[in-house]
Amino acid sequence: MNNKDAASVHQLRSAYEGQKTEAFDLNAAVAKPLELHRCTVKPEWVDYNRHMSESCYLLVFGDNSDAFFRYFGVDDDYRSGGHSIYTAETHIRHLREVALGEPLRLTLRLLDFDHKRLHIFHEMVHAASDTLLATAEQLLMHVDMKAGRTAPFPLELQTRLDVIRTAHAQDPRPADAGRVIAINHSHPT
Template identity: 75%
Template sequence: MNHHDSLTPHQLRSTYEGQKSQPFDLSATVATPLELHRCTVQAAWVDYNQHMSESCYLYVFGDNSDAFFRYFGIDDDYRMRGYSLYTVETHIRNRREAALGEPLRLTLRLLDFDHKRLHVFHEMFHAQSGVLLASAEQMLMHVDMRAGRAAPFPADIQQRLAVIHAAHSVAARPADAGRVIAITRREAKVNADAAAE
């Protein structure tokens, strides 16, 4: 039985809790995008519409972020030293439903970073059909938890992020990155076109 099946909302934990980061090889090829997390839709994630609840999409994207953190060196030991990454903003775009028992494959690209922030882009695919189910764009902030404020990444972490970003910035930017939520109205476009004539 997967441990997620019996969790109450107060017991939610990352799949990667307790897993340590592996040494980061600065000379190794960085995959674009990274594929670090896979999972299966659990019974506890399925809602009254018989597909994965919207909150659980965020939960799965959160696990994908945690896998990424461990990839470049942020794990529980790092957090015990008083530092972590907090989410500042998330934008999820749902494209297709995911049903109970379906396999999921997650990808992640580091779109940008600075000394305190990460801008990442996730995609969730059906692991068998390859259909894109959802995407998520996030801004994350490196935080000194004891001081309760943003803090610079250590130099070694910044160096690793630079290597990842250099690899990921070569590929074309994802089409949904920077997408704005808005109701576009056909009559406004028609009026604008008429005014231009």
């Protein structure tokens, strides 16, 4: 990698980098779903088809994940201790085109977790019209970065995640969660 490539990689930052986790109240109501991230489609996100490039959907969903991490206790200070959360799998559904300058509102549901993994579901909604634009489902892993392998969440974070999962389990599971990519030959388009 040359210096120009290294500089461009260094410029990619989460919208939440540097933001601290706020105190988590185990007795406070948890929003169902969580609404932690909003943004507007930037010029650098628009491609040659004049709508948001597919890679930028993942960028926006990633920022939503980062907002969630800070919500339950994973921020820059936490990561400085040698642990972080990595993505193992992502499934994005692009439902509507999104144009330059359009306002986006993101929601997030914690579908499940265990001592090392999170299963989350995002919805990207047009903030003015409430039109569902895209969904993303992710499997994330808690990682010991020094050891280079998965590691259990600390008990304090598992307790917070349990509070969130319990709240989110009260609503029906999103219809798009768990979808499989396949061509259904019995229903030609």
